[in-house]
Amino acid sequence: MAERPLSPHLSVYRMHRYTLLTSMLNRITGLALAAGLILLVYWLMAAAAGPGAYAQAESVLALWIFKAVFLVLLAVFSYHLCAGVRHLVWDTGRGLERAQSRVSAYVVLGASAVLFVGLACWWLVSRVLA
Amino acid sequence: MAEFRLPANSRIRTGVTHKAPQGAREVRTVRIYRFDPDSGENPRVDTFELDAAECGQMVLDVLIRIKASRDASLTFRRSCREGICGSCAMNINGINRLACITSLHDLEREIHIYPLPHMPVVKDLVPDLTTFYAQYASVKPWLVTQTPAPPDGERLQSKAEQEKIDRPAACILCACCSTACPSYWWNSERYLGPAALLAAYRWIIDSRDEATGERLDALEDPFKLYRCHTIMNCTDVCPKDLNPAKAIAEIKKMLVQRQS
Numbered sequence: 001m002a003e004r005p006l007s008p009h010l011s012v013y014r015m016h017r018y019t020l021l022t023s024m025l026n027r028i029t030g031l032a033l034a035a036g037l038i039l040l041v042y043w044l045m046a047a048a049a050g051p052g053a054y055a056q057a058e059s060v061l062a063l064w065i066f067k068a069v070f071l072v073l074l075a076v077f078s079y080h081l082c083a084g085v086r087h088l089v090w091d092t093g094r095g096l097e098r099a100q101s102r103v104s105a106y107v108v109l110g111a112s113a114v115l116f117v118g119l120a121c122w123w124l125v126s127r128v129l130a
Numbered sequence: 131m132a133e134f135r136l137p138a139n140s141r142i143r144t145g146v147t148h149k150a151p152q153g154a155r156e157v158r159t160v161r162i163y164r165f166d167p168d169s170g171e172n173p174r175v176d177t178f179e180l181d182a183a184e185c186g187q188m189v190l191d192v193l194i195r196i197k198a199s200r201d202a203s204l205t206f207r208r209s210c211r212e213g214i215c216g217s218c219a220m221n222i223n224g225i226n227r228l229a230c231i232t233s234l235h236d237l238e239r240e241i242h243i244y245p246l247p248h249m250p251v252v253k254d255l256v257p258d259l260t261t262f263y264a265q266y267a268s269v270k271p272w273l274v275t276q277t278p279a280p281p282d283g284e285r286l287q288s289k290a291e292q293e294k295i296d297r298p299a300a301c302i303l304c305a306c307c308s309t310a311c312p313s314y315w316w317n318s319e320r321y322l323g324p325a326a327l328l329a330a331y332r333w334i335i336d337s338r339d340e341a342t343g344e345r346l347d348a349l350e351d352p353f354k355l356y357r358c359h360t361i362m363n364c365t366d367v368c369p370k371d372l373n374p375a376k377a378i379a380e381i382k383k384m385l386v387q388r389q390s
Contacts, residue, residue: 091360
């Protein structure tokens with residue numbers, strides 16, 4: 001007899017379900033934030049290395065490509081923060097009923113969108129337009 | 131570890147199409163995962179065009195109809211046909227549910243039926259649940275006591291104490307929750323999964339049980355319990371409206387609280 005096959009999983013499960021969608025987004029945004037740390041470390045190291053290095057880092061980070069990256073990271077940060085708060089509430093044993101977690105999924109998506117727009121406006125006004 | 135791709139022997143081929151009968155009034159297309167262990171071939175997905183007017187309104191009725199009139203080799207588990215035995219759990223249109231209480235009216239026109247995800251397949255829609263049952267047994271799903279039982283009757287509970295275990299004790303072990311959990315997919319040998327943990331919780335909070343400490347000790351493990359990342363698929367799919375995610379969260383809380 002042939003060895004038993006493994007039944008399909010990722011290819012058949014409904015991945016856009018609110019449960020999986022919010023969970024995967026949380027993982028992806030977490031990874032993106034970790035990658036974004038490289039930029040922060042670069043900036044801090046330049047600041048520690050002296051005025052010349054810092055001025056150079058400032059001019060590198062002012063490139064439009066890094067501004068675009070920063071905008072994406074703002075969105076990523078907004079989602080990861082809101083999803084993290086949802087997990088904190090869950091860890092207290094609250095909000096775990098099916099209907100509650102469905103509502104909180106949409107609350108997290110909405111709140112992170114609002115937070116992102118707010119942060120992006122603040123950033124545009126304070127850095128780009130200044 | 132997470133293995134996203136199916137192994138070579140599990141990749142799905144295109145199967146046969148069984149056309150709708152002459153004069154069918156309400157044609158529904160049903161695509162069903164098939165695996166024949168005797169053929170030595172990979173699994174395939176067969177297409178059945180069915181006259182829905184000829185069969186009952188549940189997915190299980192469709193399967194029984196196909197087995198009776200189209201392909202007698204179609205294999206699936208079923209028993210009670212009313213959502214209390216848990217035999218006919220399968221993945222229907224992307225979500226784990228019981229075929230017997232899933233109405234055709236609640237599904238898209240085209241119906242896709244697969245066995246419970248990420249499980250070894252015995253035949254067609256029948257998964258091998260050996261590991262799942264072993265995990266259930268590992269949480270000692272029975273009353274553990276040291277004190278002698280009252281000589282004149284049972285160990286009694288108050289109504290409030292009974293209500294605590296009322297919902298968790300209603301689990302029918304259909305495996306919809308555990309096989310909907312990505313953490314269980316990637317770590318099914320080491321993570322106990324929502325169904326076994328719900329059972330563990332049911333005995334931990336039982337007022338008559340005297341092994342609460344030992345039960346919590348057994349779960350304090352990076353894999354058995356803490357692979358739960360609160361994805362919530364378990365609670366989302368439970369056909370009995372139980373809440374494994376909440377049970378797991380409560381166990382995690384108890385483990386933290388007993389340290390202080």
